[in-house]
Amino acid sequence: MLAEIRGRSQVTIPAEIVKKLGIAEGDKFDITEKDGGIFMCPVVIYPKNKIAKVAKIVKDAEEETAKQTAFESVEDMFADMGIDIKNV
Numbered sequence: 001m002l003a004e005i006r007g008r009s010q011v012t013i014p015a016e017i018v019k020k021l022g023i024a025e026g027d028k029f030d031i032t033e034k035d036g037g038i039f040m041c042p043v044v045i046y047p048k049n050k051i052a053k054v055a056k057i058v059k060d061a062e063e064e065t066a067k068q069t070a071f072e073s074v075e076d077m078f079a080d081m082g083i084d085i086k087n088v
Helices: 015-021 048-067 074-080
Strands: 028-034 037-043
Antiparallel strands (some): 028 037
8 A cells, every 4th residue: 555745744544554453543653663664553551640550459469369378289278178078
């Protein structure tokens, strides 16, 4: 597909590509140049406060996981709960 550079260095992305990638007005792209080519990669930018909330959730989950007991077998797990699976 051909595209043409316009005023203010603007290029129109062909509609087929926009539709296929689900690109919408206001979407952000990382643009790089390599070996004479121009590459555009869609990116998502999250606000710092949202990332901080996700980081806290991950940290809390890791701390909770560290408190969990790892069992060598199912029998050991049931024994820890006071259940003798041989008598079930």
